Amino acid sequence: MTYQCELDRWKDLAIERLAKMEQLSSQLEERHCHEVESYKAENQHWMSQLNETQREHLELRSRISEQKTMYMKQLADKDAIIEQLRSSVHNLKTQIISMQTMISVNDPSFDLSAIVEVDETSDGLSQPGSERLEIKFDSSIDIHEIQDDLVRMPTTSTSIWQEPVIERLRREKQLASKQNAVLRRQIKALAARERRARLDAQNLKNQVFRM
Incomplete structure (x- = not known):
């Protein structure tokens, strides 16, 4: 009888221990499944973030490439404009020198120091407000005045010979001086445009180097 009671007691303990073990195993499995689902959701979230970041990165690279191409084209256009303006300034300066030289032949006392000078400044791009090309002459002569002078000048050979030589030379000198003044103003405007083009x-x- 005592043996049977002891056997039943151990049997009940074993059944109770087995039930607790099964309950603990079920709890561990449930927790494991929950953690796996949580890890999957978090992994899916970060994968989505990674894909979005990669997509944005590709878009930014494509946009930067397009902007760089556009800037390089604009830069080439600016260089072409600068070269064109530089050529125009050189041609205008040559015209002024030629006209001043022609005047000096008729009037040796004419001062050639008034010829416009265009100097390249050493720090034209480093200092704000500085001129890349410095104009050493300015004038407010209007081109309409030159046209009026051309109209008033004699056009026929008879009237030219009737006019005194000194008066004719004086008129030609005044007209050439006004033309020079207009050319100087054009050089000044071209110089300002060249400076702006260089700055641009x-x-x-x-901007291209920062990309």
């Missing part, structure tokens, strides 16, 4: 080109270069 430098800004474009800086």
